[in-house]
Amino acid sequence: MSDLGALSVIFDLDGTLVDSEPNYYEASRQTLAEHGVPGFTWAEHESYVGISTQETVTLWRERYGLRAPVDELLEATNRRYLELARTRTRAYPEMRKFLELLAAEGVPTAVASGSSPEAIEAILAGTGLGAYLRTVVSTDEVPHGKPAPDVFLEAARRLGAHPADCVVLEDAAPGAAAAHAAGMRCIAIPYVAAQADAPGFATAALLLRGGQAEFTAQSAYAWLRATAQPR
Structure with missing residues (x-):
């Protein structure tokens, strides 16, 4: 059984899972x-x-x-x-490892992206990351894009998860703000390091100011485990 409780993890796509x-x-x-x-x-x-x-x-x-x-x-x-x-499109190696760790623990995962459904499909097929995801949501499918919470709330709904049990990974301040508005914790990994002080990142539960250079699958997994809520 997973030691991550009722956790579900929702990933932004561009700049978070892949360098698009x-x-x-x-x-x-x-x-x-x-x-x-x-x-x-x-x-x-x-x-x-x-x-x-x-x-x-x-x-x-x-x-x-x-x-x-x-x-x-x-x-x-x-x-x-x-x-x-x-x-x-290049997938970030540590993000791929992180998805593999979550899949091994049976943690439900999703992508919630501002890209079109066609773009998301092309990237996930080309990188092979789609095999690890239970569902995918495009901003095109909800009323409002980030920083509104709609795309994350829809991802949680499709996963059958309560927003409070979801952790979002995001590279952009509007996305971090959207996660907060959805009632979800956020691991923020700024794509543009100079934007790490943007107001949208201030509510992140974990802010990696150095972006992808600071992110490792093992450290992210350890953080999730340390902060997990019991089932």
């Missing part, structure tokens, strides 16, 4: 260049980490004065991203 941001950056760079915005930099891209692609392209229209409709920008960016995601 380079693919999002390249898809964004190509789309913006096509619409007359050359020279989109990685530093500019970092400001969009943690929000949905639809929200991102909406902000582009305001920031860069784009005339193309949101739906057109979204379709172009998603199409380019999917092409990259299928073959160029």
Whole structure:
């Protein structure tokens, strides 16, 4: 029997389980260049980490004065991203080990992501991580994206778990804020280290300021075990 009590673990996908941001950056760079915005930099891209692609392209229209409709920008960016995601997405090795540890203990796990269902499917199939997950939820399937709690609450519902028994792993401040709003504990692993002091991370139960460089499967598992609630 697991010594983790009634625990369920919910993972963000992009920047948490997998390093997909380079693919999002390249898809964004190509789309913006096509619409007359050359020279989109990685530093500019970092400001969009943690929000949905639809929200991102909406902000582009305001920031860069784009005339193309949101739906057109979204379709172009998603199409380019999917092409990259299928073959160029790298799973973080320690996250894969962590999923394996949880699976061995029979801990229910899920992904709750701001990406589209198609993008999530492509990444999980390409990396093989889908084999460890009981359910997957996209922001497209709920009324509101992060920092609203909807996607995490839906993941808990599908797992048959009480929110208080769920721990979320997140790399972005809006996601950490969403976990708190859902009544869940959060292990925060900032993708952008300079954003570790963002207000959204302040409520995290465990904040790894150094991001993935500080995360290990064994230490995360030990933390879960030490803080587990009895069945």
